[in-house]
Amino acid sequence: MGTILEGWKNLQAISISSVRDTLSGKYHSRDFIHARMEYLRSRVILVGLLFALLTPLWTLMDWWVLPSWPAHLMAIRVLSLGGLILCVWLAFNGHQRITRIYVLSGLVFILPASFYAYMLLTLAGAGHYVVLGYGFIPFLLVATLSIFPFTLLESALVGGALIALQVLASVSSGTWLTMKGLQDLWLLSALLVVALTANYFHLGLLLRLYRQATHDTLTGLLNRGALSRQLGQEAAHEALHILMVDLDHFKQINDTHGHSVGDEVLMRTASLFKAHLGPEDLAARYGGEEFMLILSGRSDEQALNFSRLLLRQVHGQIFFNHDREPFQITASIGLALCQPGQNIEEVLQLADQRLYSAKRAGRNQVVAQD
Incomplete structure (x- = not known):
């Protein structure tokens, strides 16, 4: 019974976390934000090209069907086509240009929607034709939402604007509050629910794949490759303190108490690290029992005091082996400062050298200078 309840609680926690992560980007890591931007960028290019290719076909249809060709319509067509081509370019x-990709993601929806709204508002007497010839645009754009890894809030914002556009189309064609108008509105709303569901699973799957690729499965910390990418993005912008942390005599813990106890030591110690890090700090399992912590926005004295606090916290943990016998652990830390623009590999080597100096000096201490 206890196992069932525990499994249910875990399932609830996963569901809450999944909804939270797909609802908005507030809790997304900086590395995942960059990864999601690359997915959005590819979708902007694909959809922008598709809409740009369809624009001349729509122009030809307008010229053939409309009784009189409004001169201003061609200018709007050219502006819309130029905007789509500019979005694609x-x-x-726009690799790694987060703000730019956000704006462009919105523009590929805004441009065709704005053109449709313009036609509805300016082509007096042609409202019925406009709805017949272009009434699919809100439905097409809602369906397009499904292929973008938008958060639920982002998709709901776009979807709300498209529903408003559909209401405008119904009013322009005289079908508002008729069975036809209500049927179209209901269909668009149903498609929006499908699109939001697709966004939920799309972004959730993207998050899971990202975490599997970038996070250590045992501790939940970043893996070495993901940390290297983070350092590549951050080192040129601000000073960072790098802590190389190694658990002392960890092999002896595995040999004496077993690997399951050793795994618990790693997981609890990783949780301790995460609990003490700030929102701009990073933590990774660098390999085996070795961890790397990246501190941002601290002075040398603050980084040193943090390292000493961490050692006390690590040693203060109480573990139990399979015979319920208590034991404690210690750690050694090498601390080095990475200045903006400095070669990160040199700083990593320096932190690693200081870590081994701490071990040679007797362990359970911090070495911050040669």
Whole structure:
């Protein structure tokens, strides 16, 4: 019974976390934000090209069907086509440009929607034709939402605007509050629910794949590859303190108490690290019983005091082996400062050298200078 309850609680925790992570980007890591931007960028290029290719076909249809060709319509067509091509070009050259990709993701929806709204508002007497010829645009754009890894709030914002556009189309064509108008509105709303569901699973799957690729499965910390990418992004912008942390005599813990106890030591120690880090700090399992912590926005004295506090906290943990016998552990730390623009590999080597100096000096201490 206890196992069932525990499993149910774990399932609830996973569900709450999944909804929270897909609802908005508030809890997304900086590394995942960059990864999601690359997915958005590829979608902007694909959808922008598709809409740009369809624009001349729509222009030909308007010229053939409309009784009189409004001169201003061609200008709006050219502006819309130029905007789509510009979106594709900016996205193609927008690698790691987060704000730019956010804006472009919105523009590929705004441009065709704005053109449809413009036609509805300016082509007096042609409202019925506009709805017949272009009434699929809100439905097309809602369906397009499904292929973008948007958060639920982002998709709901776009979807709400498209529903408003559909209401405008119904009013322009005289079908508002008729069975036809209500049927179209209901269909669009149903498609929006499907799109939001697709966004939920799309972004959730992307998050799971990202975490599997970038996080250590045992401790939940970043793995070495993900940390290297983070350092590559951050080192040029601000000073960082790098802590190389190694658990003392960890092999002896595995040999004496077993690997399951050793795994518990790693998991609890990793949780301790995460509990003491700030929102701009990073932690990774560098390999085996070795961890790397990246501190941001601290002075040398603050980083040293943090390292000493961490040692006390690590030693203060109480573990139990399979015979319920208590034991404690210690750690050694090598601390080094990475200045903006400095070669990160040199600083990592320096922190590693200081870590081994701490071990040679008797362990359970911090070495912050040669």
